[in-house]
Amino acid sequence: MPLQQDFKNLVNLLDTGIIVVNAARKILLWNPFIARITGISENLALGHSLNAIFNASIDPALTDAIEQCIEMKLARRLSHQLHPALLPLVQLNNKQPLHHSILVQPVVYEQQAACLLQISDVTSTVRREQHLRAAMEQVRYLAQHDTLTGLANRSLLTLELQKRCDLAAKNQQPFALLFVDLDGFKLVNDRHGHEAGDFVLKVLAERLQNALASFSKGLGLAARLGGDEMVALLPSITASDQALEFANHLCGVLAETVVWQGQKLQVGASIGIALWPQQGDTPKALMKSADNAMYLAKARGKGQAMRALNT
């Protein structure tokens, strides 16, 4: 029995692609929506196989689902996240992929067992989600990084330091924490203004980051606590001598002049070193030890690194 005209009109109005194929996979119904998104008219599609229409580039998952639908009367939902290209569909205006999900259901059509495919265009949903995800990533980044220098902020440092302490306790693997405080930074700010100060902070943060990257093979974390205070977390350093060697190197790198608008600006750094667990086995205790050692370095004449005393 052919589809009554009323129903045919309804199917024609649907905002979903409708295809019906019979047991021989020949197309029995092809609505205007699917004609529009494929660019293939009903006349060209009817009576042909899906494979012929789509040049055999149909995802095997869809082929299987159609087979199970016809042979075993099983309905299937094929989601776009698990099958990015069930059919080779592109957006007509920009030739970008047209994201789609397909529902496969057993039906009787024209008195024969057939398979109904409903193809929904989820491109706008996918795009909305991509924007949402990108925005969330941005928010997450901003919540954990210092906007001026791009270093981790206190919140991310606290998180990572706790993780590192837990891991160290589990594996009995020591690590080092350096507390870095710039020397002479206030003078730059007072003499040349905040713009110069910000520039110095950016340059020195980058130097700290580079030194850390080449030394700890991407394992370390550099953070800015605020003002001219920075912290370096060094999981690859397990011994005090090693930490001192790196801190001395860092003092040298941070004391190199910074050129701002043709002027040479001179700052330096005092660094306090604390090792887990001798100088603290909790984030708070480690930070305190490294901070104290940094003050000791300042008191001893700045521009140098000092190890914390055992707690």
Add this chain to the structure above:
Amino acid sequence: MINAINQDQQDTIVELMNIGVGRAASALSKLVHDEVLLSVPKVDFVDIPTAEIHFAKLLPSALAGVTQAFEGFISGKAALIFPEERSLELVRLIVGNELSASEISELEQDTLAELGNILLNSCLATLANILHREIKTSLPEAYTGNCHNILKRLCDRDDSLIMLVQVDFSLSQRELQGYLAFIIDLHSASGFHDALTEYLEKLLS
């Protein structure tokens, strides 16, 4: 009705579910390009109040899952039930996105529905195939709710027979426990009974 399924028949069902779940595991593994292990299922026949007690004991109150209707030699509704938090974890493990549970998206609901679809279809098709009967399934729907709401949604009659199948999922070294529940309409339970009897008789002759 529960008593009408004898031990041999129950053992057969466990065996069939085992095959169905095994097939689903291999289909899921292929789909996610990672090994999905599904434990040997534990099968119980219960009434609705007992099912509710089961769930209350073993699952948190916030549940999520997928339900799908079926009809043929047995009719009713099948459901995959997970703790809500963990079900989203399953989707996230598979599609690798970092949204948190409260941010579950439309697309993830869709993905969860498909995963349930594969599992439920596989179990139902195995039952039908091996028992030489026909079954037709409808499209899966994802849902969330507490266990009472979910059972209410699945059983429109108070006297339905529930086949509760407990399965443990394991994916990328993560463990996830869920239930498959097949709520079989009482009027079709005799069809199930007959199919099992016939199968066992053939097996023994």
